[in-house]
Amino acid sequence: MRQESNEFLKSYINNPAPTGFESSGQEIWLSYIKPFVHTYFTDNYGTAVGVINPDAPYKVVIEAHADEISWFVNFIGEDGFVYLKKNGGSDPQIAPSKRVNIHTPKGIVKAVFGWPAIHVRETEKEPIPTMKNICLDLGCFKKAEVEELGVHVGCVVTFEDELAILNNRYFVGRALDNKIGGFIIAEVARMLFENNIKLDFGLYIVNAVQEEIGLKGAEMIAENIKPNVAICVDVTHDTQSPFYDKKSQGDLAAGKGPVLTYGPAVHNNLIKVLINVAEEQTIPFQRAAVSRSTGTDTDSFAYSNAGVPSALISLALKYMHTTVEMVHQDDVDNTIKLFYNTLLKLYNGQDFKYIK
Numbered sequence: 001m002r003q004e005s006n007e008f009l010k011s012y013i014n015n016p017a018p019t020g021f022e023s024s025g026q027e028i029w030l031s032y033i034k035p036f037v038h039t040y041f042t043d044n045y046g047t048a049v050g051v052i053n054p055d056a057p058y059k060v061v062i063e064a065h066a067d068e069i070s071w072f073v074n075f076i077g078e079d080g081f082v083y084l085k086k087n088g089g090s091d092p093q094i095a096p097s098k099r100v101n102i103h104t105p106k107g108i109v110k111a112v113f114g115w116p117a118i119h120v121r122e123t124e125k126e127p128i129p130t131m132k133n134i135c136l137d138l139g140c141f142k143k144a145e146v147e148e149l150g151v152h153v154g155c156v157v158t159f160e161d162e163l164a165i166l167n168n169r170y171f172v173g174r175a176l177d178n179k180i181g182g183f184i185i186a187e188v189a190r191m192l193f194e195n196n197i198k199l200d201f202g203l204y205i206v207n208a209v210q211e212e213i214g215l216k217g218a219e220m221i222a223e224n225i226k227p228n229v230a231i232c233v234d235v236t237h238d239t240q241s242p243f244y245d246k247k248s249q250g251d252l253a254a255g256k257g258p259v260l261t262y263g264p265a266v267h268n269n270l271i272k273v274l275i276n277v278a279e280e281q282t283i284p285f286q287r288a289a290v291s292r293s294t295g296t297d298t299d300s301f302a303y304s305n306a307g308v309p310s311a312l313i314s315l316a317l318k319y320m321h322t323t324v325e326m327v328h329q330d331d332v333d334n335t336i337k338l339f340y341n342t343l344l345k346l347y348n349g350q351d352f353k354y355i356k
Helices: 003-014 023-036 143-148 176-194 216-225 268-280 297-302 329-345
Strands: 039-042 048-052 059-065 070-076 082-087 099-104 107-113 156-159 164-166 170-173 202-208 229-237 259-262 286-289 310-317 325-328
Touching (some): 003 176, 023 048, 048 176, 059 297, 070 143, 170 176, 170 329, 176 325, 202 216, 216 297, 229 297, 229 329, 259 268, 268 310, 268 329, 297 310, 325 329
Parallel strands (some): 059 202, 259 286
Antiparallel strands (some): 039 048, 099 107, 099 156, 164 170, 170 325
């Protein structure tokens, strides 16, 4: 990976961007892509969009979501312990022994998720971490001490883990769901610029907010842009690790290529374009199926504006919604390649209707 791209990835992943508080991460993302686009804009809730050919009537979106799961301070006890609410799909069972950052008006306050030692837990009724019993320890003895640090109900809390490389193969860290997608679409914009590609349609590179609480940012920006085509990138589950059932969850593996999903929201004619490109460019890919929604921003685009032909490219990810999410570097490279070459196949006025 080129040095500038590597530095961008690290700064972007390591910067916290909890749902509803994505602004600082969006500024990093915009700063990187601005040289590669003609213009950009943001909406009221922070979705960031880089635009190539803004005056073109035919609009193509490539999209990722920028937000990560986190927590909210919900209650501060008189004894100084702090209890939380989820912000997105946060998992209380991975919280014990984790270090966190509490984002306050006075700056970052450090804390830990405390948990009783194994010596006192080994009983027939050993406690399981739940939202009712996990709490933060700030090293304070009283509620007043906590409040003096600037902590109040509504402060957002994030894990402090940062990006790492495992066995020279995997990116590992928190928030790869789905900042790795934001990195991918930014790299696509860079490649188009550096290769002097002249598209005959408007390209909207969208980094949407608030996916983790119901695809809300994508809903808003889809109504704003009113695209003709949308291709989203997100993550899906690598099912090779223990505890997965391939019969029900599919047979997907990190390192075997981007995943193309079939489902009602995914337009069959658009996914055919993606498959043709993958085969022409010898890009390995995998297939997945969903029975109803994709559970990604693809749904928001597909069902907006009287229906937008939409498709989903996913990366098989290990250990979703933990601090050790893993994606294979080959999948990142191949997803960038698939996006880039697909855009070269699309054209102004392209009609994806099933019946003409």
